[in-house]
Amino acid sequence: MAELRVGTRVMYGDRRGTVCFVGALHSSEHPGIFAGICWDESQPGLHDGVFRGIRYFQCRPSSGSFIPMSKLNQGETIIAALMEKYGTPADTHLGVSFGNKEVLAVGWEKVMKKISNLERLTLVDLTGLNVCIPMPLKDDLSQLIPNVRSLGLGRSLIGCWSTVMSLIQSLPRLDALDLSDNRLAFDVDLHSSPANSRVKKLVLRKNVLVWEDVIRISEMFPRLEELYLSENCIHSCGNPAVVGNNFSTLKLIDLDSQSPPIADWNALDPLGRCVSLESLQLSGNNIGEISFSGTSAGSKTDLFSNLTHLTIKLNALKTWSSVDELNKLKTLENLKITGNSFLDSESPETARQWIVAKIANLKMLNQSPISTSERRDSELDYMRHFAREYLSCSGNDERRSLFLSRHPRFLDIVARLGPLEQDEVIPASAIQLTPAPLTVTLQHHDCQHQKTIPPTISVMKLKRIFQRLFREPLEVAQVLAYKTPSQPGVEFVLDDDQKEIAHYDLRSGDTIFLKSGNERVPVVF
Template sequence: MVTPDNLRPGVTRVRDSSGFVGTVVYVGSVASAKNRNEIYAGISWDDATRGKHDGSVIDRDTNQLVRHFKCGPTQGSFLRLNKVDLGCELTPQLMRSRYVEPDAELIAPDNVLPHVARTAGGRSKPIEFHGELKIRKRQQLEVVDAISLRMLGISRPCDGGSEELREFNHLKCIDLAGNLLSDWKDVVAITKSFPSLQSLSLASNRINDVNPNLMIGTSMECLTTLNLNSTNICSFQTLRLLGEAIPNLEELCVAHCDLSDIDAEASATMSFNNLELLDMSDCQLTSWGEHIMPLSRLPKLESFVLNDNPIESISFQETADGLDFVALASLQLAGTSIHSWKSVDELDKLPALRSLRLRNTPLTSSLGVGEVRSTTIARLPRLEYFNASPVPERERTEAERRYVSDVARELLLMSTADDGGADGKKRQVETRHPRFGALMEAHKSAMMASSSVTSLSQGIQDDVVGVTIRSMAAGSCDLEPLHKRIPRSLKVGRIKAMCSRAFALDVDLQILHFRVDGDPFPTELDDDEHTLAYFGVTDGAEILVNEIDVEAREREEARRREQHDRLVEEQESHIAVVQSMQRQERQILPGQSA
């Protein structure tokens, strides 16, 4: 039986029979209730459309608006205490319920599932399932060392303690994401029940900050991986306390937590001496100097994820020992507010950096994917992966030569301009391109072989590329591919016209992609008015031509229209219900108060 003593506003998590989850934010009487002495729990649901109000009601006696708590317009509910579900404890029975018993009835006794697949012609085909018993043997809790307990409503440890869970002492990895845990005291109690635990996910549990007075002890010492994404952590002090309690931690994820209170003093006392991966995506970090540099002395940090933080610029201060991010090999900056190439140039000061993710930023939004990639590769000499795609040596050479060519043209235009300030502008250009001199020297021989180094009027002759154009369309995929040398200034629309003649494909129905050796996925050429250079098509690339399936597109559009109409109908129905309830309240309450 739930009592007011069981409920802690802002901490206790609850669920309903439909699977919706929320937080108790109020415990007490409700002004609109018939029985003013009855105690209710005010819930703010995670789904902002689950509730009926914003935490306010009309007082039955005064007919005035009374606010008990604050939330979204349709996010709040009041529940009687006998309707409150506080979740369940982590028991052996719950753990076993996730796995099939060895002697349970077979799903496919004759290697055929009780379902069928429909062919394009409308016929039914049986679905075969082989090896069910072999799979089942490998999924027994006595055999596996990793278990998923996601979204089961777990809110507290087993009442029987470690003794009742002794049979699971061998488990090394437990995923508790999406449950109802909210207190670190319960988390500590759970970890004590699994002495071999090395990896723990608590993502999407609204766990609050660690109480400095909590005795964590040694229960989490063996952890090497901890996932705290989308929790209620909002103080960097919690990370400092966890660092002291988990000295062997190698991977820590705290994405979507507000850690903007980080400072140099707090980070200086961190004990994450073995940390290799740190994910701080969307943590409201705004300043590289104030929020990121305090973490620069983590000695083993190899991978740092900073996606979706409003960081505008990057800069490093000269240090006597040069020990800032000495092991950092991978950095992710997608979705940040980086707006200048100067910040990218600063990354060259990271001695171990080999992988960079940079997209959806002000710097890259106005440039083509290929141009961003080529320029970044040229500016960072040690980069081996960019946006998860490897950088082969051939691509690096072409990118650096193109970069030198572009800067040289810019300098040439300034030298020929009749402007008294040309020398100052040249120095500004050289300052904006710190690697130009070194790259010019490195590629001097290639430049001399193609044009005069002194004139630089034509730059490096890499404006013509050799490509293979291959049709993937059903009606022409058996035709021989085209091998062409074409200028990089050629627009995608002209390529489509060429494919139309060669493969008899409608220009308006063509979809073009290109890829080079080592690319995991082709890049779409999705704008007819942009050139091959804009997309970064390089020498030796392969252009793939596909054709839109008109009938499939029409079916997809029809499905989307149907889905849209259904959503609109559901929203209108919901609005009508809410308005009807509000009208009834206005009609009933005045009469009752009289």
């Protein structure tokens, strides 16, 4: 095995880490040569490279320790791992001798067939076998597994990208590579050795990558079509121009379960410049709102122009406005959106109907196809449900504008299916006998409180809640107003103390605040 030096990947028991120091310790109690290791996983009792007041190397807190050189395992070569899993030349000597005569052992033909099949393999998975790759290896590998198209090297002891690139050059047919749960140092100089990788699918789950690392990787793999990056440390996607240039062939990107989780949908805007991108996976993050603020209701955004598949399960989407925003995508057909809190406001059946009605091009929802008849029924029920509310806005341009901002497809559905007869409109009493509570933000100056309130509460009672929460008397000239995520920059006044707040079409996710009654309120027409 290669000489142990700084940067070498090693194992000790079931732990894997990187050598950051090799040498003697300034301690008579610990003679000999030690390796200072930065372990992949932190745990109590470890240090950050400081031992008895002396710093030997730098690493994360609770991630470093010193281990005698002789106790470290550097793994096995890729050739040895191949033979271990798929057959070994040693198996060819399975004869038994009787005097000068050798008799073949039972199973000889099966063993030989297994070995000869190595060169026929198109998929090789060596995940968890602690592979390391000493150089050179090109001739051995190209002869042993010349037809491999997919290679798995997850949880290996490969320590740097230059080793990976040499490996790729030795496998002329390789187009899919899994390097999950590795720690690879960036040591490739693309200026002196331009990337010529044929790899189209690259899996890098749990590699502690940030977005700057992803950009460097994209320069090594200029033909990437699928990139799997779940469980890394990516929270935004950098410069739109760089992303667009580096991922010109990318069709799928997986950003599930980042740590810390992605929280801002707009941080993904640079990916929207990838003209080939068809599938975006974002499950297990903390996105609270989807918004294409530069695109008006009823229009289509130029971002994600070819996106057909979106997975955004187990996030923090709070309001139905995020679903309305998804209708601004030109080509979205397949959506997975379970595990978001806004769905709890309706039954699963109703929630599905509303999503289908709100996104015109959707053909698959949560892995279930949407038939032509289901779309028609969903849109018809959606129209029946909200028809009375729309009609109640007649003569009030402000309320009509607010209604259409919350139901941007309503008039399109009416135009497509035709107006309802009077007996088809769902009576107000049948829509919801017990109005669902609203979760809103109450704000005064820089203070905010999130409250769940019934829609039947009067404006006057809500003012008293403000008085108790913010501990100051209300001035006569002060009024309550609210703003909604679907219409940023616009405020709506709760101008009648005796009316219930349901009269004003408040929704969960809105913000209610105090303002002077003399302030001018912009109205949308």
